[in-house]
Amino acid sequence: DFCSLGGLEAVLPLLEHPWVPLRAGAARLLGACAQNLPRAQARALALGALPALLGALRSQPDPRGAPAALFAISCLVRAQPEGLEQLEALGGLEVLGGALQSPQPPLRARAAFLLHCLLREHPRLQ
Secondary structure, X not given: OOOOOOHHHHHHHHHHOOOHXXXXXXXXXXXXXXXXXXXXXXXHHHXXXXXXXXXXXXXXXXXXXXXXXXXXXXXXXXOOHHHHHHHHHXXXXXXXXXXXXXXXXXXXXXXXXXXXXXXXXXHHHO
């Protein structure tokens, strides 16, 4: 599969590529590969995907890149306790709060969905 063939290792550097469509595509690919797959989530987290994605979300003014980064973040942390730990440690909950204030409706919707999921999975966050 993609992970065992080294696909994640090939995709992660693209999250910091200067061309926004490539960054966004890498984020969407990472999210699709990790979504609901604990082994892929754990591998991506171990490789440092979450800091790169949060960095992209914090600094990305382009409306194509930020929703893709948030999609990948959501796929990495939902139903993944280690992902939530990393998200909290990296200030990701604050980043999600900022995304709720975005002028981009898709970004606000993704942030609201992820926060809703995290609150349902982890009542202590309430």
